[in-house]
Amino acid sequence: MRKMRLRKIFALVGAVTVLGGCVLLYLVLDLTLIPSANHAPLTRESHSSNTKWGKQFESSLEKLEGDIKRNQNKVQEIKEAIDTISELVHINTDLKDAENEVQAADDRTCPAPTVADVLMLDLYNSIPFDNPDGGVWKQGWNIEYNKQQWGPKRKLKVFLIPHSHNDPGWLKTFEDYYHSQTKAILTNLIAKLSEDSRRKFIWAEVSYLMLWWSEQNDQNKEKLRQLVQSGQLEIVTGGWVMNDEANAHFWAVVQQLTEGHEWLMQHLGVRPKHAWAIDPFGHSATEAYILKKSRMEFSLIQRVHYSVKKRLAQDKGLEFRWRQGWSGPSTDMLTHMMPFYSYDVPHTCGPDPKVCCQFDFKRLPGYGVTCPWRISPQQITDDNVRQRAELLLDQYRKKAQLYRTNALLVPLGDDFRYDHSAEWDAQFNNYQALFDHMNSRHDLYVEAKFATLADYFNALKAETGGEKNLPSLTGDFFTYADRDDHYWSGYFTSRPYYKRLDRVLIGYLRAAEVLFSLAWGHGKSEDNKGVTQWLTSPHAGLRTKLDMARQANALFQHHDGVTGTAKDHVMRDYGNKMIKAIDAAQHVIQMSTQYLLYHQLNPQLDPNDIYFHLDDTRPRTGALSKRNKITFGEGLATRKIVLFNSLNRARTEFVKLRVAQYNVKVSDYDGQSVPSQVQPLFDEMASMVDGEYELIFIVTVPPFSLSTYLISWTSSVEEQVPLASVSLANHQGQHRLHSAEGFEQIGSLPEGQDIKVTSQQLSAVFSNHGLLRSVTVQGLTIPVKLEFVQYGARKGGERSGAYLFLPDGPAKIVTTRQAPLVRVISGPVATQIEVQLPFVLHTATIYNCSGEVGGSIEIVNLVELVDGNNIEIAMRFSSDIESGDTYFTDLNAFQMIERRRQLSKLPLQAHYFPMSSMGFIEDSGVRLSLVSGQPLGAASLQTGQFEVMQDRRLGQDDNRGLNQGVQDNHPTPNVFRLLLERKSCQSDHWPRASLAAHLSHQSLLMPLVHLIAAGDPLVPLKPSFTPNSKSECGLHVLNLRTSWLKVRPRAGLVVHQLSWDECLPPPPGLQCAPEMSSLVNVSSVLPGFFGAKMKKASLTFLHEAEEVSTLHAQPVCPNELAAFLLG
């Protein structure tokens, strides 16, 4: 450590010497700030150390080192900014602006994380999780209050918020729910709210509003608009759906929110400000951040572990400023957590459900719904109003004891409520009578009324000691338990086929968004200015296809969609919609490709033509991807393949194609051959397919580019792509042996002998059973044992289902009676080891190339859990990494979060967390990261271990309303990249992925798109489209989305400033500069054809700032998202 500090100081001095005078001055000024750092907010490290002098000194040293490191980073940033400035030096005004931006991007813009008042990780350590019986509030305590706390000037202000929770698919499909219930709810809504201006309502799901709107006459549309404008109806969150927060990728969360927000702006002219998430099964800090960046001011959450709720309630901490672990107060999201078991009426008026149920007037005798506590509601009359009002107020007063202010939020609703007009009358008339009585009584000191979230939030702000004095909190609310040891960690994995399909769709939809935007931007440039383009014309139909794909992807983010918790036929419906969406996105991609590669600007293409086949189709839900066989014949000796790189960085990747012949050659468009190999395909374990082979080659594609490669049949042995060798282990005659032409020689591996694979970047040893044993990187060998393990479901009344994971004990290792047959396929580009185990065809591939692809081991598990009962299969890595009780998983692929094992007080299933894209374990010297191509549940149940669930098959319902088990399993290809990296220092800051892990995640989620030319070969096409964009590792273009929000198309750019742990060095041979920055220069991120002006925008583009030049470097701090509108 000592040496490193010195080295850093030398580097700093060196950098200063190189830089100009003004920078030196800046730095000196900044260094003088270091002593005052003691007054700065405490860092996480200094906060958690004890108060002894030694610790303080050490902490000061760490702080100093951190400051020096930040200065070093800043020098780099300044250097970059100056590079940018010097490029633009001929434009005086821009130079001045850029200097200003450099000034802006100092430590005040990107502060170090500050410690929040409540750290969830610490809170978990201190909660006993003992679950005592709390009386009427079973999971809490007997709440008492002193009436003296209210008076004429301190009234209790009750905000009763009527709502109806409409799942866009669960027991019925989205459309079935609409026709059977939601349509009537919305139609009644406009009629019943219009009757009395005191009535209020909130609505969350824009997907349903869209369907309803499409069927309404102008009069009803106008009524809805008026209700929104008058504030009687508030649209809350405004997402297409109320998205899942565990499995959803943040790309899709932003997408579904944007889809809803754009619709609202276009049709109702409204920008939502308050968020409402009562049903997602656990809550993520990433969601809070996305809401914040979309300019939400207040957010409500509900499904949180009952013990966490109790503790926060005891501390009056149910309202807090939710802060990102990597940030200061700038990311604080004001959050209200509901205190009780559920969002239904019995659990929202106060602590006693048997009392609250009596105030759900849908349960009045005769309506068909009753109270399980066997005391029915009573119609409010002059005779009983006094007694009923006092009974209800008692509950309100008790609930108010859990919060800091005199404003009280009380929801009034449930699933698909208010579908009959009689229910509207029953609820609104009875409550109005109760409120009239309460408000007229001068001895009660209460003001109760119907309200929206906005009404409550405004009151909270106005309260003395209101929002500003609420505690800050860092962390998340996984894993959710609603009672006893019922942890909802099953849905992190349920229906993995659909979870994988979600990520495939994201890959295509994002590629379609980016390529369409590039084609449109390119087309509108130069001589084509102002001319309506074919591409965006209704005739082309591409916007319709994009909209359809966007909506299908948005719909599936619903908390019964990507969670895998809907009925079988509803899952199939989501699957059909996603497969159609993939087709639509692929169509947009191939049209845009033809448009960009055409010689003529703005060509008029045939909208129904297929110019390119995308090498990945799914004939139906449940099917695996089908790939084209590339054939050669008369006049087709050479086939053209176009690759699209949707990333803003040059990337080195492998391409896998099916070819009809083994004697082929592959080259780029200039005739340069590329590293490649041909290998056989198998239809059974030892039987090769005739007349079909796999061609693998390695390519490097520039940012945002289309590149053409040529594949030809050849008789020349010198030109031919090398053939891989094939060997089998443990072949004892039990499998039919058949070799394809070209692969007649099949080797045999000696019994019991390990398999060793060496590539440019690593070497790995596999057991004779085809499973990983150890990995050697940079001279260090790390034992890593891969196994598959199996959980059962515990017996009794409560058993595992779609939501719950209730195992019957620790997992058992999946074993085979005899050694399984293993295939080893090895060539110059890749070595692949395949083994068929019970439930899983497991393939590990090591690519012999530079960059992140060559630095990891690719794992594909084709999981087939198509029979059996109550089985859950996990892949487990066991290593000698001294990870102790600590492990890390991600939140929505946006950030990493620390997890701690506490098996002494929490059950096994509480240790499973959502792994949306990656997880890792580490010690001082090594980190093991598993990057995942689909969301699944993951845990570390022993030091050195990390496991991820692959699929689950369960024979029963778990009593959460679904009323069925999970037995519709489909063969599912789960994809991973395993990274073992040496650490060169001790990680500081917040937990972060390595750069290699970030890039591996991009590689899995946003793969190169393979287009096989299908159009007329006589129509000449340009071989490539390479816009002038800087290849950046540090800045990731999350999306480039064409927006029609203001009728004419504009390009909506969303960037993510990546931040990674620098103790893990970047992989060698990257095609982009591995530098972190806190500036974004849009003019170098995007090609110039989008124009020279842009507007900074909120994340969903509803709020726009002043127009500025794209040459302005914009401050965007590490880890942050930022959005811009161009054109």
Ligand SMILES: [Zn+2]
């Ligand atoms: Zn729901």
